[in-house]
Amino acid sequence: MTLTFEQRHHRNTTAFAYRILLPSLAFVLIFIGYPLVYSIWISFQDFKYGVPTGNVIWFRNFLDILTSSTVAPQFYNSLLVTLKFTVVAVAAVVIISLGIALIINERFRGNDLLKLALLLPYAIPGPVNAVMWNWIYDPTFGVLNGLLYQVGFIKEYFTITGNPDLALWGIAFAYIWKFVPYSTFLFVAGLSTIPQSVYEAAQMDCAGTWRIFRKVTLPLLMPVLQMVLVIQTIFALLMHFGLVFVLTRGGPGNATSTLAWLIYNESFTFTQFGRGAAMAIMLSLIMIVFIYLYLVVLNPEKRSARTQGA
Amino acid sequence: MFKRLGFFAGIIALIVVAVACAPAQPTAPAAAPKPAEAKSIGPVTLELGGWTYDNAKVMQNLQKYQEWAAKGTPAIDVKVTMSDSGYGDFDTFVTTRYAGGKSFDVLYSSDHWLAKWAAAGWVVPLEDHFPEAKKYAADITPFALQAMTYKGKQYGLPYYADTMFFVYNKKMLADAGIAVPPTTWAEVTQQALTIKNKGLSQTPVLIGFKAGSWFEEDLFAMFYSEGGKLFDDKNAAVFETDKGPIFDTIEWVAKSINDDKIMPPKVMDMTAVDVQQAFKNGDAAFVIVPGYMMKEFNTPGVSKIAGQAAVSMMPGKTHNTNGFTRMYLLGKGAVADDAKKVASLKLIEFFGGKTTVDGVSSYHIAKRWSIENGLGFAFPSLWSDPAVDKAFSAMADTNVMKSQQALAFSKQGMTAPWFAEWISSVRSETQKAMLRQAKTADVLNGLKTLWTSLAK
Incomplete structure (x- = not known):
C-alpha cells in the first residue's frame, strides 16, 4: 500500500509528537500513574496490624467505611467537617482574593509594595505557617489573646483551637490567610487580559461600577474564576492537613477531624492501610464531583449544550 | 486510532505488571543463625531510631557505647547512626519506615506502641535473642516490666520509667x-x-x-x-x-x-x-x-x-x-545479621541495663538521665545510689515519690x-x-x- 504525502507527513508528525511526549509521559506514569494504581490495589486488600493478610477483599473496605458501626460514623463526621471547611474556605478565598485583585489592578502609589507584601503568606512554607498560627492562637501566651486582652476585648485568655465551636474556623482563618495571595495573583493576571476599551465602552454607556463589574469584569474573568475554584477546592480538601496536624490533631472531640486527617489516622496511626487508601480514593471522587460541577455550572456553553441535548 | 490505543494499552500493561511484581507483603526475616563466637566483630553500622530529646547527650552516650564495645569481649567495631523525629510523630515515623520495607536495628518505644509494633512483627522479643534480659526483671519496677512485655515475652530494656x-x-x-x-x-x-x-x-x-x-x-x-x-x-x-x-x-x-x-x-x-x-x-x-x-x-x-x-x-x-515506660527495642532488621545482632544487643544492654564501665558496675545511662534530666527510672535499686538520691531530693520529697511509684500501674x-x-x-x-x-x-x-x- 502506498501512502500519500499527507498520510506520511501525518504519521511522521504523530510519531515525533509521541517521542517528544515520552519523557513527560514516563514521569507522569511513574510518579502519578503507578502510585495511583498501587493505592487502588492497596484499597482492595485486608490489613491487620500494619501487615497485609494476603486476602484481596475487593470493595469490603469501601463498604466498611460507609456502613460499619466503628468506621462509618467517623467517616460521615469527617465528610461533614470537610465539606463545611471547603465551602467556607473556598468562598472566602475567592471573594477576598477577587476583592484584593480588583484593588491592586488599579494604579496607585504603593501598589507594587502591596503586591510584594501579599506574596509573603504564600511564601511561608506550610509547616512553618502551622507552627506560627499555633503560637498566635496559644491560649496561654498567644499573640492573639495578648492583643485582644490589651485592647480590652477579652477579660481572660481564651482558646480557639480547644473550643469545638471555634477550632474549625480558627484553622479556616489560618488557611485563608495563606491561600488568598495565590488566587489574588491569578485574578490579577486575568484582569490584565481584559481590554481597557471594553471598560471605556461601558463607561460611555453610563454603566456604574457595580454594573460594570457584573456585566463586564465577571463574565470576562469566568475562565480564571473557574480555574481558581478548581485549584482552591483541591487545595481546601487537602492542604489544610498541616494546620490540623499541628493545631488540633482532629480535636477537640471530632470538631476538626477532616477526611485528610482521618485518612492519615487510618493509615499511619491505626495502620489500616487498605481502609486509608479506600478513603483517599473516595476523597478523590469527591474532588472530581466538585470540579465537574464547577466546569458545568460556571460554563454557559456547556450548560446550554446540556440543556439543548436534554 | 488503534495504534494510539495500543500505545496506551502497552503502558497500562506495564503498570499492571509492575504492580503485580511489587511485594504485596513484607517478607519475614529468615530465622537468624546463632551468632558465631568471635574474638572481634565488625566493622558494623547500626541505625538507632529515636525521638528527639536532648540529642547532644544521646550522641555522647552513643560515643561511650562505641568505646565500651570496642574494649569488650568480643571487641566490636561499631558505629551507630541515629534517625530521629519528634515524640508526637514517632509512631508515624516508625510506621512509614516499616511499611516502606525498611527497619531499624534498635529503636525507642513508648509503652503504648509496643503491642502494635510487635503484632506487626517490626520488633522482636528481646528475651529470645538475649536471655540475659530476664535477669533484670527482678530489679525492674512491676509496671515497667509489664509495659515491656507482650504476649508473655520481654521485648525491651527501659530507657526511663516515670x-x-x-x-x-x-x-x-x-x-x-x-x-x-x-x-x-x-x-x-x-x-x-x-x-x-x-x-x-x-x-x-x-x-x-x-x-x-x-x-x-x-x-x-x-x-x-x-x-x-x-x-x-x-x-x-x-x-x-x-x-x-x-x-x-x-x-x-x-x-x-x-x-x-x-x-x-x-x-x-x-x-x-x-x-x-x-x-x-x-x-x-x-x-x-x-x-x-x-x-x-x-x-x-x-x-x-x-x-x-x-x-x-x-x-x-x-x-x-x-x-509509663519508654524502652529500647530490638528491630527485626538487626536479627538477620549476626554482627548487627550482637552489636544491637550490646547497645540495648549498655543503654538500658547494667554494665561495667571503667571498673564501675551500674545502670550508667539510666542513672545519667535521672541525675542530669530528672527522668524517672525503672530500677528501684537506683534509689539507694547517693548521687540519684541527692538529685531527686533537690526536686521533690523522695518519700512521697517512692510511695506514689509503688502505687503506679x-x-x-x-x-x-x-x-x-x-x-x-x-x-x-x-x-x-x-x-x-x-x-x-x-x-x-x-x-x-x-x-x-x-x-x-
Missing part, C-alpha cells in the same frame, strides 16, 4: 490558708474554689487534655486514683458506663470546666508540656504531670515558682496512679494491638463528654462497644 504525679504550689496553698494538699477530688474542687475566690489564680487546676499521648497518661492517672479498672486480664472491657470510677472521673472534669470553672476550657488545647509552662509561671495551684518535670519546676532561673512545687499523693479513693488494655485505634477514639469522645457535647454514659457505652468490635 509516674504521673499530683503536684501543687505550696505558696499558693499557704496564701489561701490551706494547710494540707487535697486527698480526694472533692477536696481538690473545694481548695481550688478557695484559691480562685481569693484571686490567687483564675485557673487553679490544669490538666492537659489536648488530643495526644499525654491525654491518656493524665486520664489513666485519674481513673486509677479512684480505683478504676478498665479491662480484665484477658483484655475484656469491664468498666461501668453509667457510674463508677471512670464515669465519676470524666464527670468531675466536666463539672470543673463547665460548672465550678476551676479548670479553663483551654485545657482541651494543652498538653502536659503546656501545663508545665503554665505551672512554672505560677498560673495554677494543682497540676498532674510526669515526675521528671519536678526538676524544672524547682530550678531557679527557669521557674518562677522554684522551691514551691511539691508532690502529693494522687487524690482519690486509692491514690493509685499511672506509670501501666495502662490497662495497652497489650491489645488495637489499643492505638481505641485510644484515639477515647481522646475525641471523652473530650466531648468533658465539654458536655455528649453524655458521659453514652460516650462510655460507645467506647465499650468500640473496644469489643475492635477485639473481634
